[in-house]
Amino acid sequence: MTPFIKKAFSVVCHQNPERTIIIDGHSMMVCARCSGIYAGVLIASLAVVFYGKIFLKSNLPFYLLSAPIAIDWLLVLLGIKEFSKITAAFTGFLFGSIIFLYFYSSLNKKNRNK
Template sequence: MNYKNLICHRKPERSFFIKGHQFPVCARCTGFYTGLVIFLIYNYFYEIDYSPNLLIISVILMIPTAIDGFTQLFEFRESNNALRFITGLIGGLGLIIFLKIVIKWIIELII
């Protein structure tokens, strides 16, 4: 089993290249990881109110990624790397916010 595929498919046609070297993950995953890092850095410096409204916003932020991914998967259209990166970035922000809210609520239930 190829464990690298568990993180990302790494298809060359869906990845960025710098000086002939392929990124370790595809364009969408690059956006996801960038969004995660940006949010975690922001969250380190600024306090965030993890409210139910923010949970709804986080889900809304993940919708463009799902639409882009599924419409490409079912061959309704072909995406491009710029769009994959942007939807991945937005989705990464939504995902990390969603996870932080859920984890915070679980911890509050336990304590």
């Protein structure tokens, strides 16, 4: 089952072993940045379940929480800074959480218009 799951994740993640979080000697199936994105989606979805509906009316939160991942990725790509698993996971977390909240808001907006 693990090779199938690893192959499925390879479609969305480079799975570079040097950029993968290792827990108790086991590598995650995705890199630190993607792990952060998935964690952000999970935590944001739990927040919606436990705290009720969250609606985003402005694009400002999207820009503010998407900027760190874009800046970090660009600085690493250009060789200005070294890759950090912690920074990648944190910026991924911010991005994953805001993407989920906008997705959730757009679904609810469509349902309200029916």
